[in-house]
Amino acid sequence: MGNKVVTFTEQQLEDYQDCTFFTRKEILRVHKKFREMCPELVPKCMTGNEPVAVHIPREKIENLPELRENPFRHRICEVFSHDGRGNMNFEDFLDLLSVFSEQAPRDIKVFYAFKIYDFDGDQHLGPGDLEQTLRLLTGGELGPEEAAQVCEKVVEESDMDGDGKLSLMEFEHVITRAPDFLPTFHIRI
Incomplete structure (x- = not known):
């Protein structure tokens, strides 16, 4: 009767539903x-340890239509990959798409946006992080002085504790006032 290939075990699907914002159907998609x-x-059947053992190179992931034009594609892959270099297993990829889904709450999106912009990984957005973010957002069209001015202004308006850099809480405060954050931090599957 049926030669249906089982992609995941029932337990895997339940676990993936529990730790993502996806339905079973979306997980299979x-x-x-x-x-x-x-x-x-990547095998059709992933009922063993394939979801964590099989890795796709970062270059292939960055070439997805949903990421190809994103100036942060390289950094997004680094943040969501367990190896930190952007190569992803299925669970990494599932996490990435879950965070970028419409169902993911704002605070999760803010947390990951902060991680993406925190290029040096020091848990703060300092001048270097802000300059790199600005360079990617503007395609490098601002001169060094203009970029420094913009970054200085961002810190001046957002740095509540006066330490010259933004914490996650300070970043969240800024982002909650940005009406276009949620619609742009989104990938449709």
Whole structure:
């Protein structure tokens, strides 16, 4: 009767539903997208340790239509990959798409946006992080002096404790006033 390939065990699907903002159907759609990037590497059946053992190279993930034009694609892959270099297993990829889904709450999106902008990983957005973020956002079209002025102004208006850098809480305070944050921090699957 049926030669249906089982992609995940029932337990895996339940676990993925519990730790993401996706339904079973969406999880299977994410797997299909993951497999299409590298069908020679990713098996149809992932009932063993394949979801964490099989990694797709960062270059393939960055080439997804949803990421290809994003100036932060490299950094997004680094933040969501367990290896920190952007190579992703299925669970990394599922986490990425879950955070960027419409169902993910604002505070989760803010947390990951902060991590993406925190290039040096020091848990603060300092002048270097802000300059790098601005350079990516503007395509490098601002001169060094203009960029420094913009970054200085951001810190001046957002740095509540006067330490010259933004904490997650200070960043969250700024982002909650940005009406276009939620619609732009989104990937449709």
